[in-house]
Amino acid sequence: MRYFFQLLGALILTQVSFAGTPPNVVHIVADDLGVMDVGFMGDERYHTPNLDRLASQSMVFTEAYAPAANCAPSRACVMTGQNPTFHGVYTVGSSERGRASTRKIIPTPNRRYLSDEHVLLTEVFQRQGYTTASVGKWHLGKDPTAQGVEINIAGTQGGSPGRGGYFSPYHNPNLPDGPEGEYLTDRMGAEAVRIIKKHKDEPFFLYLPFFSVHTPIQGKPELVAKYADRDDVHPEYAAMVESLDQNVGRVLDTLDRLKLADNTIVVFTSDNGGIRDFSPQDPYRAGKGSYYEGGVRVPLTVRWPGVVAPGTTSDVPVTGLDFYPTYLDILGLDAGKPLDGESLLGLLKGANTLNKRPLVWHFPIYLQAYNPETDDGRDPLFRTRPGSTLRYGKWKLHHYFEDMAYELYDLEADIGEQKNLADKMPEKLAELTAMLERWRETYNAPVPTQPNPIWSQNTL
CATH class of the missing domain: 3.30.1120.10 (Arylsulfatase, C-terminal domain)
Known part of the structure; x- marks a missing residue:
């Protein structure tokens, strides 16, 4: 049935019509941002006024989960709508991590990137006439433009910033260097704003997977200094969170100025839990790479004016696997049974539950x-x-x-x-x-x- 779905993907994903203008989508993914690293989840260690503003205009999912505890598998699950038992991306790199003598059994081999058989979310939107853009970390294949991305800024098969880290020159083959010392998160924000301005008169799907706050932990010096005397945060990490927040704010402000906000779905989330060594996720246990709550709980907000009531919350457990069926539902497409998540459209419209299901x-x-x-x-x-x-x-x-x-x-x-x-x-x-x-x-x-x-x- 799953292979049948893949073979018929090109036929199934062609039957959408809208009464009005199709909604734009800005899907923002922070990298390694913990569930307790944003103010709207109740922790005030970090300065996140723009994310908190977005949350006040959105539905906040208080029990949201990543579909995997680290980068590549989580993103592969979101983009395919299917769990790793189907696409084979279980981790980053080799499944044989750690010292060999400490591994009691031979682990399942890992697939590093998604194969071409998969119909990714970017391809779904592209087939519906959307301009598709990815700004930031791709990590799902060597060439995002072969995977449904029309405009690729900085996306490669790699999972980290280039050799320059967060400061130009970046040494990224898909990102021209900026002025020396330019900050990568600021550049990603600027590129996202540029794309929105250029394509404001046509439907667009903007995938905005910031590199922040993935290692190396490097903040802008002026923001690092702001946190230097704090003993409750890692100053460099706190500076990175604030830069991320500032650039989400730039995107939101651009949507407002161009009068696009009312017809744009804005999603904000993270790909997995935070790294506990930089930012403890108490009361949740552990962090990135662990399947205790601190490794898989993530922040999640969805804003869609006129559909999602602002300032609302849902405590229904949801997962990143739910994005694919939700977007299909919004687009009016029928993918059949093979997807591993469920549409959240009912929840977004105000229904208070989903059918009870195991995650x-x-x-x-x-x-x-x-x-x-x-x-x-x-x-x-x-x-x-x-x-x-x-x-x-x-x-x-x-x-x-x-x-x-x-x-x-x-x-x-x-x-x-x-x-x-x-x-x-x-x-x-x-x-x-x-x-x-x-x-x-x-x-x-x-x-x-x-x-x-x-x-x-x-x-x-």
Whole structure:
């Protein structure tokens, strides 16, 4: 059925008509921005007035999740509408991360980039007559213009800024250098504004995946100085967050000046949780690369004047996999059953719920630790060991393949995932385990079990 969908994609995605002007879309993705790194989620460490303004005009999803805990798989899921068991992008680079002797089993091989068989969101919009532009980090293939992107600014197969970091000269083949010392986040904001101005009289899909706040952690000197005396933030990181906020503000102001705001959907989110070593995500546990809440919870706001009531919130658990079916719903397209998310259009229009569903993350791979002292992971060597995680209602289940261990948490009572109830609630454990096993069977999800011959049990 899934392959049938891919083969018929060109036929299915051609039948849209609008009573009025099609809505523009500005889909903004921060890189590695934690759920607690923005003011509208209740943490005031960082200066985010523009994001807070956007949130006040939007629906804020208070329980939003990335479809994966690190960059490439999360973006691949959003752009395909399908989880990694189908597209094969489970992580960045190799699945054999960390010291070889510390990996007990052989992980599932990883696909680095999306294959050409996939119909990406950019291609969906392009086929509907939209100008499609990507400004910033692509990370899904070597040539974004072969993947539905008409205008590519700075996008490459790489996941980080070029050798110049956040200051020009950038050494990015798809971004001409600016004046020496120009700041990359400012340049991305300027390029986004330029595209909006140029294409204001036609429908556009602007994908704006900022490099910020991905490493290297480099802020503008004048903003770093602003935070130098603060002991509750990393000054360089705080400066990067503020620059990101400023440039989101530039985009919003441009939409207002050009009188495009009323017919433009603006989405703001992050690709995964924040790096705990730079910015703790308390009360959530761990951070980027982990499937505890701090690694997969993300900020999410959606603004659509006349459709989304401003200043509203939804506590329904949603995921980045939901963007693809939502956009299809908005465009009036029918993709059939193969997509792995659900349309959020009803929620955006004011319905207070979706059908109750499990959210599942499957990660048959390894991700080594950033900092064992601050990561707050399951063990000090890895942020992620091979396993699966499921959320259903208030319950969160973790299953690890190396030792076939389970962790069960009640998120209403224990949002920090500190009290493992697996031994105390055998019936609930059995119910959720069966649900997870059905999901893995349905998706033919690989469960690696082959022993690693050079593993040493003395390493941990």
